Amino acid sequence: MKPNCTNPEWVGRSKCAVCEVRHFVLFSGMSSHELDSALLPIDNLHAAQHAVLYEENTAAPSVYTVRSGLIKLKVDLPNGGQRIVRLLRQGDVAGIETLVGERYHHTAIAMQDTDVCRIPREVLLRLDQTNPSIHQALLQRWQRSVDQADHTIVALSTGSAEGRMARLLIMLGRSGDHPGFMPCREDMGALLGITTETASRIIAAFKRRGLIHTDRENETVCDLSGLALLARK
């Protein structure tokens, strides 16, 4: 995981005021002046695909906000398997549990090349107490986590494997950041609570049925309306 601080634009801390996604991330409510005067020890990091941001049950010093890319939060199962609990995209927050607890509740791994801001626990705690707009933004992120968890219960863990897969593809398709990103079959299985083989079979069947194409640039395009039909039942 490589800090962006080599770039002179990022001298030791991330200049949130010039961040192109600042409207999506936590500090969107702060004025440029506030941000400048805060001298925040916030780092802008680049996480290569498969990089691990933090691991389940380890000490939790930092919160991360996603600037671009895709992060999975997974937990290990007692039988050796694993389950992906949530996917995080632009504007989502990883590791908020650090604000009320000592340890991370998941393992966070980049599924694509991903840019994140790393914010120390204490900084965010202080901002939460002193800055009402940050406070409000924090509450919203927390609720977003709940909503996303609920979504993986209702949409990705309920009904037939085919229906779940359709809902997953729709969800990925709605991603503004990298439309049509295809996780590996193993991750799909861990997201839907099915085996890798079943995930592969379903994707293959979707391709044969024309619900998924892979164009010349190796990008996958989904027939969202067709998938929506499958997602209903």
Add this chain to the structure above:
Amino acid sequence: MKPNCTNPEWVGRSKCAVCEVRHFVLFSGMSSHELDSALLPIDNLHAAQHAVLYEENTAAPSVYTVRSGLIKLKVDLPNGGQRIVRLLRQGDVAGIETLVGERYHHTAIAMQDTDVCRIPREVLLRLDQTNPSIHQALLQRWQRSVDQADHTIVALSTGSAEGRMARLLIMLGRSGDHPGFMPCREDMGALLGITTETASRIIAAFKRRGLIHTDRENETVCDLSGLALLARK
């Protein structure tokens, strides 16, 4: 849903200072004086079994904290079915989403006779801004919602139906409030993402295997260590 206000002890608002579960609920951080002087328009309600606290997608004027009993949060599925997203017990909070949004995200229904405190949205928003201990308690409840949602993903929506059921029974057994409460089979199915029939079959099999007994008072007792074995895989 019947207000407790007929009881002279509860004259129009809940006297949180004398609440026997105040250490579990939101206002545990406030002094008696603070509570008394706040004149909070908080109602103490009794929800009979099957009573509906609020419905999905309706306007959200209030947050509820559970004083005793058991509440289910469910969502309706497009195909007519339903999925229970989480269970709330003593100290849990229902409807926090009201603090950052306009509508409830679930339907909340009492599974047993349940006592709740109903707190108006605005009151909680104000307390959150003015009282740091309330603020902290609120963050903790929010995180608890996330943890509970994650638990229903990992423990109740992953693995074989038998394993899920074992984990559900263990979870219900740990309930300090009403140990060994048995939901109806339909609710079990909706919690685990399986059919009512499968839930019934598994419970029946557990009884035959001696993992569950029903004693003379019709209370069910579980062999938690035996269930823990099944829960592992």
Add this chain to the structure above:
DNA sequence: CGTTATGTTGACCTCCTTCAAAGGCTGTGG
């Protein structure tokens, strides 16, 4: 005492898992 809701059980069939093998893609070293 019938009525209704809920739990149980059976039969059948579909879907998913499991185990195994083969194909395809990529990077590496000869």
Add this chain to the structure above:
DNA sequence: CCACAGCCTTTGAAGGAGGTCAACATAACG
């Protein structure tokens, strides 16, 4: 440049787990 290893995907075959539909039992209730 080719061969080979390693990883991921795909596919097959077989068995098991769970869904579906239906019948029946049981308990609660008017």
